[in-house]
Amino acid sequence: MAGKRILILSTSHDQLLGGGPTGLWAEELIAPYYAFKEAGAHVDIISVKGGKIPLDQGSLAEGMVTPEVKTFLKEDSLRSLVENTKPVSEFKDAAQSYDAIFVPGGHGVCFDVASDKTCISLLESFWAANKVVGAVCHGPCGLVEVKDPSGNPIVKDRTVTGFTNSEEEAVGKTDKVPFLLESRLIELGGKFEKTGDWQPFAVKDGKLVTGQNPASSAKVAKLILEVCA
Numbered sequence: 001m002a003g004k005r006i007l008i009l010s011t012s013h014d015q016l017l018g019g020g021p022t023g024l025w026a027e028e029l030i031a032p033y034y035a036f037k038e039a040g041a042h043v044d045i046i047s048v049k050g051g052k053i054p055l056d057q058g059s060l061a062e063g064m065v066t067p068e069v070k071t072f073l074k075e076d077s078l079r080s081l082v083e084n085t086k087p088v089s090e091f092k093d094a095a096q097s098y099d100a101i102f103v104p105g106g107h108g109v110c111f112d113v114a115s116d117k118t119c120i121s122l123l124e125s126f127w128a129a130n131k132v133v134g135a136v137c138h139g140p141c142g143l144v145e146v147k148d149p150s151g152n153p154i155v156k157d158r159t160v161t162g163f164t165n166s167e168e169e170a171v172g173k174t175d176k177v178p179f180l181l182e183s184r185l186i187e188l189g190g191k192f193e194k195t196g197d198w199q200p201f202a203v204k205d206g207k208l209v210t211g212q213n214p215a216s217s218a219k220v221a222k223l224i225l226e227v228c229a
Contacts, residue, residue, distance in 0.1 A: 002040035004228050005098040008033065009088060009119065009142070010047040011108030014054035016176040023054030027214045028104035028136050031068045033078065035221035041228075044098075048112045048119060050087030056106050059214070088118050095125040099228050102221075105137030105163065105214070110177045113142035120145050127154050127207070134224045136202070136211035137163045144184050156189035159205040161212045167197050 014023045029045070036043045047053050058064060060073075072078050094101070101123060103113060113119045123146045126133050133154070135143055140162035146154050162181045168174050186192050194212055195201040202211035202219035204227055211220035 004039075004041040004100070006036050006041050006043050006100045006102060006224070006228070007091065007094055007098045008043060008045045008102050008104065009113065009122070010045065010053045010085065010104060011106055011112055012047045012049035012051070012053065013108035013111040015111075016107060016173065017178065018176060020176065021057065022107040023056040024059075024104060024108060025056050025106040025137060025214055026059040026069050026072065027064075027066050028106065028139065028217045029082070030072045030078070031066065031217040032102060032104065032136070032221035032224070034068050034071070035218060035225065039225050041225070045081050045085055046088055046091055047085040048088055048116055050085055050090075052083045053085055054108065055082075056108075059106070088116070088122060091122060092118065093125075094122060095129040095131055098126070098131065100132035100134060100224055101126045102224060103135040103139035103142040104217070105135070105139040105141075107138055107173060107177060109138045110141040110179065110181075114144055114178075124148075130207060132207045132209065132224055132227045134209035134220055135162070136217050136220045137213050138181060140185065140210050141179075141181050144179075144188060153188040153190075154208065155185055158190060158208055159193055159203045160185050160190040160208065160210045161193050161201060161203050162210055163213055164194050164197065167213060170197060
């Protein structure tokens with residue numbers, strides 16, 4: 001895996017519909033980041049607007065902090081990367097120099113990555129170049145407007161997963177997001193698969209890799225590395 005280059009694209013959005021804080025779910029960036037680095041890959045972290053990525057404070061709460069997140073909170077070098085990102089606008093041609101792009105979740109993705117034209121164009125360029133496209137939890141919200149060179153949604157007729165309607169209901173955010181991810185992926189023709197709420201689950205279909213929830217972050221990273229190999 002040494003020599004492989006992976007680009008992580010994060011949300012910059014920090015507010016839910018009707019108010020209330022959100023952002024990036026920490027585990028979904030941090031667990032894959034460490035997995036990619038451990039495998040010898042070069043990893044860059046960017047965000048929609050650049051600057052400091054807003055972290056969903058719920059992902060740093062007691063009982064939610066994973067060992068990887070604990071390490072992150074103590075490691076100044078990675079914290080600096082998350083707090084000083086470059087904007088997606090500076091990476092329009094990144095598909096030429098990276099092997100994969102990965103979108104971690106957090107509800108923020110539903111509001112910016114999902115509809116930002118520069119993000120959509122970047123993801124489409126990776127797909128058109130036959131590079132790996134991965135996402136976890138709400139990360140696949142960033143794929144709903146992404147099309148292949150023929151104009152079809154990249155999720156159409158492909159096995160996908162993501163944060164489920166029942167998980168959204170369980171966290172009380174059904175009316176706080178612009179759309180329900182499971183429903184939208186099915187509407188787009190995706191073959192949506194899932195397991196029980198909060199259980200690790202990830203799938204790959206060709207160069208497309210998706211995971212269901214925060215607990216699936218490590219599984220998604222492993223699959224991305226396998227497809228990149």
